[in-house]
Amino acid sequence: MQQLELFVNKPYAFKESVCGHGWYMLAPFRWLEDENTLERVERLNNGNVVLLCMHGEDKGASVRILVDIQSIEALTLAEQDELRRKVRMMLRLDEDLSEFYVLAAQHEALWEKVSIGRGRLLRSPTVFEDVVKTICTTNTTWKQTIGMVNRLVYHLGDSFPLNPERRAFPTPAQVAAAPESLFEQEIKMGYRSAYIQQLACELVEGHRDLECLRQNSLPPKDLKKALKSIKGVGDYAAHTLLMLIGYYHELAIDSEMRAFVKKKYFDGNLPTDKEILAIYEPWGKWKYLAHWFDPA
DNA sequence: GTCCAGGTCGCGC
DNA sequence: GCGCGACATGGA
Numbered sequence: 001m002q003q004l005e006l007f008v009n010k011p012y013a014f015k016e017s018v019c020g021h022g023w024y025m026l027a028p029f030r031w032l033e034d035e036n037t038l039e040r041v042e043r044l045n046n047g048n049v050v051l052l053c054m055h056g057e058d059k060g061a062s063v064r065i066l067v068d069i070q071s072i073e074a075l076t077l078a079e080q081d082e083l084r085r086k087v088r089m090m091l092r093l094d095e096d097l098s099e100f101y102v103l104a105a106q107h108e109a110l111w112e113k114v115s116i117g118r119g120r121l122l123r124s125p126t127v128f129e130d131v132v133k134t135i136c137t138t139n140t141t142w143k144q145t146i147g148m149v150n151r152l153v154y155h156l157g158d159s160f161p162l163n164p165e166r167r168a169f170p171t172p173a174q175v176a177a178a179p180e181s182l183f184e185q186e187i188k189m190g191y192r193s194a195y196i197q198q199l200a201c202e203l204v205e206g207h208r209d210l211e212c213l214r215q216n217s218l219p220p221k222d223l224k225k226a227l228k229s230i231k232g233v234g235d236y237a238a239h240t241l242l243m244l245i246g247y248y249h250e251l252a253i254d255s256e257m258r259a260f261v262k263k264k265y266f267d268g269n270l271p272t273d274k275e276i277l278a279i280y281e282p283w284g285k286w287k288y289l290a291h292w293f294d295p296a
Numbered sequence: 297g298t299c300c301a302g303g304t305c306g307c308g309c
Numbered sequence: 310g311c312g313c314g315a316c317a318t319g320g321a
Binding site for chain 2: 022135137138139140141142143144145191195231232233234235236237240252253254255256257258259
């Protein structure tokens with residue numbers, strides 16, 4: 001078994017960061033509570049499939065993240081580099097949140113949550129995977145989201161050779177090639193499957209590039225436009241995806257946020273979207289995180 | 297049976 | 310730009 005070692009400066013807490021939102025519950029992620037370990041089956045660019053087991057260790061001013069890699073053959077240096085990049089991407093170890101921490105420190109109750117090391121919300125190694133998962137959160141319950149993603153991975157993803165039950169997230173090509181009947185009879189995403197297959201087809205045929213959206217090449221406004229041009233992605237999903245890309249200036253207003261703001265700020269009366277925005281407006285570029293860590 | 301869940305699309309105005 | 314019904318699925 002091989003191992004990678006990554007470092008990140010505090011404030012950072014591994015468990016609180018990984019479990020900071022629901023993504024850790026979605027396949028091929030899996031959280032092992034007893035071991036404080038995040039597992040993930042990952043398909044490398046060359047098609048090899050490995051199992052990653054990640055956990056954090058306190059190292060004083062920083063946290064060391066150990067990544068155990070199970071694979072059928074020893075990994076090349078190039079493969080190790082690819083995994084190192086992907087893990088840093090998933091855990092957002094290179095994101096600069098210092099501005100947010102400065103603002104957060106002025107709010108006692110929120111700072112209590114954030115200062116221990118929250119903020120770096122988990123994401124997938126690819127934008128494609130995050131888009132698919134985000135579409136699977138719309139107009140449904142979280143429980144069903146988990147089921148949809150589980151079935152998608154189970155039916156379409158490549159197996160991990162040392163434990164074939166465990167599978168990687170499917171590539172756009174694998175999603176595009178799957179027959180509609182499989183979606184209808186097994187994966188059961190309802191009307192969402194058409195959106196997801198259309199997206200996969202566009203990617204395979206080269207009519208769209210998603211991964212470039214994380215390369216910091218577009219201004220946020222064009223980023224949002226690009227996201228909303230995906231069928232099935234409206235304002236809520238686009239704002240969620242902006243967060244997953246690393247922009248926090250937009251709020252993903254959904255039934256949950258409405259319920260939260262209604263209770264905390266509007267004495268049980270349902271606020272309009274404008275009123276919700278006004279609550280978090282002072283946070284500027286950091287509205288999403290401000291709400292996410294807003295104490296009840 | 298009806299309503300709705302971490303919404304969005306396509307239509308008509 | 311806004312209002313409206315339709316949309317697959319499963320649970321209350």
